[in-house]
Amino acid sequence: MNDGSQPESSGTDSAQRSAMSVPRLDPASALLFVINDAAGALDVDAKRAVIQSALAAKGRKGELLTCRPAELACVATEAAAAAVARGTAVVAVGGDGSLNTVAQAAHAAGCAMGVIPYGTFNYFARTHGIPTEPAAAAQQLLEARPMPVQVGAINDRVFLVNASLGVYPELLQDREAYKARFGRSRWVAFVAACATLLRAQRRLRLHIETGSTVRDVQTLTLFVGNNRLQLQQFGAEPEDTLPGTPGDGSMAALMLRPIGTLSMIGLMLHGAMGRLGEAAGVEGFEFHHMVVKPTLAPGRKKVMVAFDGEVARMRAPIDIRVLDKPLYLLQATGAAGTANAPQAAA
Incomplete structure (x- = not known):
């Protein structure tokens, strides 16, 4: 397909x-x-x-x-x-x-x-x-x-794990501030994420093109995953509609629709239990190539994006795709494909 x-x-x-x-x-x-x-x-x-x-x-x-x-x-x-x-x-x-x-x-x-x-x-x-x-x-x-x-690209930047627009880049900035104050740990990252999500109000208006499909949406964040393990731990793998899986043939997109504070608390509980895909207001889909055109304030030409934990401003439109050229990673023979292996919760 x-x-x-x-x-x-x-x-x-x-x-x-x-x-x-x-x-x-x-x-x-x-x-x-x-x-x-x-x-x-x-x-x-x-x-x-x-x-x-x-x-x-x-x-x-x-x-x-x-x-x-x-x-x-x-x-x-x-x-x-x-x-x-x-x-x-x-x-x-x-x-x-x-x-x-x-x-x-x-x-x-x-x-x-x-x-x-x-x-x-x-x-x-x-x-x-x-x-x-x-x-x-x-x-x-x-x-x-x-x-x-497999690697992805957001405009001219390669990414290995994920890329995003909206509240997720804000979450990363808050996480760094929390780390500087409280130290590095997964619990610090979790608390920072909760604090960011509970005050999330800013809506993105996006025109999204994936192949022949065109959509206009409002969302708090657009998250793109090139890593099956991360999506599995979120409990947010999309329905299998394309050849391969995220990170091995396709990528996954998750959109968080604007919701109230109580619904946001429910969403965080779903995420903490690894069942984000079941939460109301979360939509996921697979893709190979996506063009995102955000509605920006007059005079603005760039939007805040995140990729693999880094935050930067990029000129719109935002082009996100699976790259034909792979990255050659040093791996032990037979070591790949461990996304299903037991791991500590992230």
């Missing part, structure tokens, strides 16, 4: 394209580790020690590139270019936001990417069979192979 937004292609053609574009990986070449020294609870020396221990145990070489958040994009871009030239991979060390920045550079350059997770939820790592314990992740990636994984 096709939604009209992308041409059909045979499985043989897809396999041939993937085989031709697999990045070269020379085990004798040093891996390039991009370390966000602000990500996670451990200090940078502890992160470096984890990586150095894994490298020494396997007799491998690595270059450890430590940087502040403001330097991350530049360091990642330079590392990805060097990885292509040397036939090696760039490895992101940090949370989902750090992974996004490194993935942007690796995808553009065409090099392989590894992951050592230090985030709060680590949806991307968990979905692709990467251990959430950093030492185990470092050991695994030294024996891993580049495997294609």
Whole structure:
């Protein structure tokens, strides 16, 4: 089945394209580790020690590139270019936001990417069979192979897990403020989300085009998921209407219609129980390509968006799509597809 937004292609053609574009990986070449020294609870020396221990145990070489958040994009871009030239991979060390920045550079350059997770939820790592314990992740990636994984794009930005407009970007900003005051934990993230949702009033007026379908809606937020595990934990996987699943062939969109305070409390309870898809006022659907045209105030041309925990302003219209070109992620053979494995609640 096709939604009209992308041409059909045979499985043989897809396999041939993937085989031709697999990045070269020379085990004798040093891996390039991009370390966000602000990500996670451990200090940078502890992160470096984890990586150095894994490298020494396997007799491998690595270059450890430590940087502040403001330097991350530049360091990642330079590392990805060097990885292509040397036939090696760039490895992101940090949370989902750090992974996004490194993935942007690796995808553009065409090099392989590894992951050592230090985030709060680590949806991307968990979905692709990467251990959430950093030492185990470092050991695994030294024996891993580049495997294609699906990425999405919102305008010119790659995203791995999710993208959104409306109240969700506000939620992320509030969450960072709560973390700065109360520390990093899933409970802090949950309390911040509740506080944001209970005061959510601003409505988005959106003109949405998906293939031949055109809709005008009002919503508090438009959330796009490229990660089946996250959607499962929300209890919000959409009805299966397209080939594949979110993160592996399609993406999912969730819309939250404007509702009152009591209904919002009920919605949060559904979300806490992993049954968001059953809540009144929540609509979900699958898509390959979606164009979103928000109604903006006179003189405004940009809208606040979020992608993988990062927040930015983008010029409308907002184009969201599954990219044909995959990201080549270092994975242990048979490690992918762990979305159904038992995990701690996020």
